[in-house]
Amino acid sequence: MTRVMLFLVKVLLGFIALSLLLVVLFRFVPVPVTATMILDPNGITKDWTPLSRIDRNMVAAAIAGEDGKFCSHNGFDREAIEKAIEKNARGGRIRGGSTISQQTAKNVFLWQGGGYFRKGLEAWFTLLIENIWGKRRIMEVYLNVAETGIGTYGVEAGAQRYYKHSAARLTPTEAARMAAALPLPKERSVISPGGFTRRYGNTIRARIGVVRRDGLDSCIYG
Template identity: 45%
Template sequence: MGQSQPEGSLRPGRPKRPSASFHVLRRLVRIGLGLILLWASAVFWLGLLYQAAPPVSTLMLGRWLSLQPVSREYVGLETISSNLPLAVLTAEDSRFCQHGGVDWDALREVMEAADEDGPSRGASTIPMQTAKNLFLWPGRSYIRKGLELPVALYLDLIWSKRRMMEVYLNVAEWGDGVFGAEAAAQKYFRKSASSLSRREAALLATALPNPLVRNPGRPTARHRALAERLMGRMEGAAPFSECLKK
């Protein structure tokens, strides 16, 4: 006869079932991972598509969805005055032709000096700005900056430097609902982007950090001073823009 289990001894219990909150958390994680994979897939395929097709920025898409007007006429880099890409390169990303999408030295310097508000625009290259415009959201945060990096590296890998500059100049915001060099040139100077002077290009380039406040057609004294300084720097920047030539 088998021995009976002593009274009061512990019997093996059934394993506890996961709580309802655990199931909710697991579902949220799955949804989050699914959204990340969906976004990554969109970046991959749209990056390839935008090698030739005119791109659409997230700001433009948001305005269309909210029934707000968008002014943008896509033009090729060859029909944009050479003054504008030179001005933008000088103001935004002087090592554009040398780096592979991310200027690691400049990024490290800015991150070390960054305050609690997050990394500044000074850490951004033109590929990073393009990545933000096409696939991310405006604002300053380490999360967005972290997402910019792989997208910028990917776009710089599959696009030529000329294509990168062309896309950037066609999706950059230059005012409320004003996107791209052609729309900006028409709005502020009543001329095509192909006819922009060096001064006009400098005014447009120095408006980019704050396009909703800085008006290239009616610049403040500070804006004019920034453009004058940029024009002086552009004189020596031409040798660093060789990658923009055909």
């Protein structure tokens, strides 16, 4: 039993050391590839772009559509998590309460899919990036690794695919439509969206002004 315990302790310490090393490394170095990209049968189209060259409308749209409390939480939105648990208990489509920080941790260091083990690892990496990266870096990485279309990753590649120009000059409508498709990029159309995606995009478009007015992006541009 002692040998088993010693082995488990070594594994745990090794994991902690490796995870810290990777988080520190990606604080300064662009994330080269993720598990989601590697496992994508549609290939990979991406173009890492510094946040300084991504239009502020895209940042506001991401906050408006994905995580309105991004600048005020510590990586976890407890209210959103509690609401998700309540909705899931009533049945129907499973909903998550993930913040942009949690999504970034999952996208960069882990794999897609659920399970308590993966969620536990996600929480660990979320704590690390919140304390080592900070909000601006988290947003920068998120907007570069998030899937924005079939085989397309990052908002620069998405902007080029959908609008034929750089993410440095996205209009509020363009940014809102990309943000509306983020949760299901393989299923939701960015160009000429219809139904729910169009309505949701319009809602995000309206919320962009609220993000600016109320300083909900102040941790990035403050």
